[in-house]
Amino acid sequence: MEALFIYGLTIGALLFLLALGLTLIFGLLDVINFAHGALYMLGAYIGYTFVTIIGNYWVTVLIVPLALAVIGGLIEIIALRPLYKKSILYQLLLTFGLTLIIHDLIKMFWGTNQLPFETPEIFYGAISIFDVLIPNYRIFVIVFVTFLVIAMGLFLQKTKVGILIRASSANRKMAAALGVDVKRVFTGTFALGTGLAGLSGIIAAVTFPVNPGMGAMVLVDCFIVVVLGGLGSFKGALLGALLIGEARAFGDYYLPEYASFVIYVLMGCVLLLRPRGLFGEMRVHK
Amino acid sequence: MKSVNIVIGVILAVLLYLFPIISPSSFLTYLLTQIFIFGLFAIGYDLLLGYTGMLSFGQAGLFGIGAYTCTILVKNYSCSLSLALLIAIIITCGASIVIGFISIQTSGIYFAMLTLVFGQLIYEISLKAVKLTGGADGIVGVPRSTFFFIDMSSDSTFYYLTLSLLVGFFLLSRILILSPFGQVLRAIGANEERTRLLGYRTKNFKLIVFCISGILAGLAGGLFAPFLGCSAPALSHWSISGDVVMMTLIGGKGTLIGPILGSAFIHILKDVIGSYTEYWMIIFGLIFVIFVLLVPEGIVGLLKSIVSTKELR
Numbered sequence: 001m002e003a004l005f006i007y008g009l010t011i012g013a014l015l016f017l018l019a020l021g022l023t024l025i026f027g028l029l030d031v032i033n034f035a036h037g038a039l040y041m042l043g044a045y046i047g048y049t050f051v052t053i054i055g056n057y058w059v060t061v062l063i064v065p066l067a068l069a070v071i072g073g074l075i076e077i078i079a080l081r082p083l084y085k086k087s088i089l090y091q092l093l094l095t096f097g098l099t100l101i102i103h104d105l106i107k108m109f110w111g112t113n114q115l116p117f118e119t120p121e122i123f124y125g126a127i128s129i130f131d132v133l134i135p136n137y138r139i140f141v142i143v144f145v146t147f148l149v150i151a152m153g154l155f156l157q158k159t160k161v162g163i164l165i166r167a168s169s170a171n172r173k174m175a176a177a178l179g180v181d182v183k184r185v186f187t188g189t190f191a192l193g194t195g196l197a198g199l200s201g202i203i204a205a206v207t208f209p210v211n212p213g214m215g216a217m218v219l220v221d222c223f224i225v226v227v228l229g230g231l232g233s234f235k236g237a238l239l240g241a242l243l244i245g246e247a248r249a250f251g252d253y254y255l256p257e258y259a260s261f262v263i264y265v266l267m268g269c270v271l272l273l274r275p276r277g278l279f280g281e282m283r284v285h286k
Numbered sequence: 287m288k289s290v291n292i293v294i295g296v297i298l299a300v301l302l303y304l305f306p307i308i309s310p311s312s313f314l315t316y317l318l319t320q321i322f323i324f325g326l327f328a329i330g331y332d333l334l335l336g337y338t339g340m341l342s343f344g345q346a347g348l349f350g351i352g353a354y355t356c357t358i359l360v361k362n363y364s365c366s367l368s369l370a371l372l373i374a375i376i377i378t379c380g381a382s383i384v385i386g387f388i389s390i391q392t393s394g395i396y397f398a399m400l401t402l403v404f405g406q407l408i409y410e411i412s413l414k415a416v417k418l419t420g421g422a423d424g425i426v427g428v429p430r431s432t433f434f435f436i437d438m439s440s441d442s443t444f445y446y447l448t449l450s451l452l453v454g455f456f457l458l459s460r461i462l463i464l465s466p467f468g469q470v471l472r473a474i475g476a477n478e479e480r481t482r483l484l485g486y487r488t489k490n491f492k493l494i495v496f497c498i499s500g501i502l503a504g505l506a507g508g509l510f511a512p513f514l515g516c517s518a519p520a521l522s523h524w525s526i527s528g529d530v531v532m533m534t535l536i537g538g539k540g541t542l543i544g545p546i547l548g549s550a551f552i553h554i555l556k557d558v559i560g561s562y563t564e565y566w567m568i569i570f571g572l573i574f575v576i577f578v579l580l581v582p583e584g585i586v587g588l589l590k591s592i593v594s595t596k597e598l599r
């Protein structure tokens with residue numbers, strides 16, 4: 001039981017990291033990034049290559065998010081920026097098109113077989129907490145994500161850049177009128193979001209299978225998380241991620257065949273009762 | 287519709303009907319049949335995205351339901367293709383009502399996300415319900431059976447069947463769009479809030495158009511499985527939704543003829559590029575992105591603007 005609960009927390013933490021990137025981008029750009037799953041997958045694959053070349057997991061954890069952030073920034077500047085003035089439909093279509101490209105690029109460079117991602121030595125072994133054995137890796141993920149989320153919170157609340165991001169999300173035109181370089185804030189936020197996707201990818205690669213199906217799977221879970229929690233709400237994303245993480249962990253154990261369906265039914269019910277999600281607000285168009 | 291367009295359309299249809307007689311190339315007949323089947327699928331998608339402005343990323347799920355229903359009926363219960371298609375349509379319609387009813391509670395981004403989630407749910411079912419669907423291996427050896435007592439096993443009869451269905455449903459969709467019902471759909475596409483305030487129950491209209499689109503997806507799936515001779519989870523994979531989105535947008539959304547051209551464009555290109563590399567999705571993705579950025583009206587829009595600039599001169 002306790003072990004399952006911790007396992008659920010691990011999945012939840014990873015999902016929250018992904019949902020955080022999605023929510024940040026949505027808060028500012030009003031766009032859901034359909035390529036988020038593909039970028040997460042790209043993070044895992046690039047991470048795999050780096051780990052096999054350098055052999056150091058920690059350096060990789062540092063490099064991969066940076067690489068993904070650069071890719072994200074380029075995507076925003078080249079592809080998304082020209083579309084801001086058009087209907088949101090085209091922005092969604094664009095990120096969907098990017099998914100197709102990234103997906104096949106990955107197949108081309110790394111093939112379709114599952115990659116043997118070796119667990120770094122530091123994560124061998126387990127700790128006993130209250131007589132329950134918990135693998136070190138799971139503890140690491142939970143602690144790491146907790147710190148990261150606190151750091152992100154402080155960054156958004158206290159630093160100047162964070163305040164600029166929040167100001168631009170609250171009112172893009174007013175921020176621009178007050179002299180904020182909104183274009184740069186957009187690029188930066190998109191890069192931050194994709195960087196977080198890459199980070200989740202490299203962390204997930206340690207225990208979850210690295211194959212071309214991982215992106216779509218995680219994207220669907222991530223969508224369920226934000227739809228459940230309410231799009232654009234950090235609190236909602238956190239609650240949604242924990243709920244789905246636990247549902248996956250317990251579902252996989254007790255109802256291995258139907259675990260996914262439990263989640264889909266849960267989402268369907270919430271939506272019928274509260275179409276905006278648990279913490280969702282009616283959004284006014286900026 | 288201008289009379290010139292009608293003349294061109296009729297000539298094109300006649301040529302296509304004569305095609306298997308003029309050119310007995312079995313390869314081209316095969317390619318064209320594929321184009322027709324996905325043309326049907328894309329017409330339905332155009333009603334949804336092009337006219338009503340509903341962006342769904344989960345149509346492959348409905349396509350897969352049609353394919354599996356037809357496959358199981360024809361193979362395990364020796365149904366005729368006509369009956370199997372009818373039942374496939376009914377079942378897909380039922381699934382569309384359930385998925386549509388939940389998804390339509392939301393709109394825009396939420397709708398796109400939910401349809402993707404449901405599409406993936408059907409994909410998972412097709413992988414996991416091994417007894418029904420054969421799991422990852424799928425079901426092979428699907429006979430083409432008979433359509434109203436006509437043997438469908440030869441490629442040319444199947445060609446005529448799909449072509450006739452495509453022409454029939456194209457005309458029906460055309461009538462639908464020009465009808466008062468279609469006008470409301472366009473109004474929803476232009477501004478849903480305003481249409482609702484004019485007194486139309488927009489949710490009902492959206493659910494109906496989602497079902498029509500689902501029926502066409504199911505019909506296309508039901509044709510595609512016997513045509514290939516097999517059903518596999520890949521038929522409900524999200525990349526099939528991607529295909530239909532690309533066809534509709536590259537061909538020109540909101541034109542009905544555009545999606546058929548898009549289907550032709552993608553299948554022909556897939557064939558050409560496919561002989562060099564199996565990673566054609568990268569090139570398609572790039573073409574798609576370029577269309578989204580620079581030619582959002584698609585091929586038909588491009589042709590229209592060329593014609594109108596010529597007329598101005």
